[in-house]
Amino acid sequence: MDNNEKLKQVFCQALGIEADQVTDSLTYNTIEEWDSTAHMILVAELEDTFDVMLDTDDIIDMSTVGKAKEILAKYEVQF
Template sequence: MTTERLKVVFAEALGLPAEKITDDLAYNSIKEWDSTAHMILVAALEDTFDVMLDTDDIIDMSSVAKAREILKKYDIEC
């Protein structure tokens, strides 16, 4: 289940309404989440959760659910 905090970061970074941010929302499945937006999203996640992600994790971040799973590796529950 996507939490409010993660949803807000995704919504702001991708310029989408919060209700569109669901666990199964996937990278490159909508025009708002292209590679440029992906890097903006990464920066927003890093700023919000005070972490610098590995390059492999940036590449693996293929959905909202996957983002939450990756952040968990950094001891971030969201």
């Protein structure tokens, strides 16, 4: 499984949404499934899956799927 697929899977599982909903523009707090509680679960799963440790600003800035890719790229996760 490549990193794009892994990322998609993490979003689906953490937020309880369908794969076709996971687009780069999907934004925090615009769907009821992606609230702050779900975000914490999402962050924990991203950290586990990609073996990274995010800081406060990363976690807060991760407001879209596209942003998540950018932030993970800082930690040398390639998309």
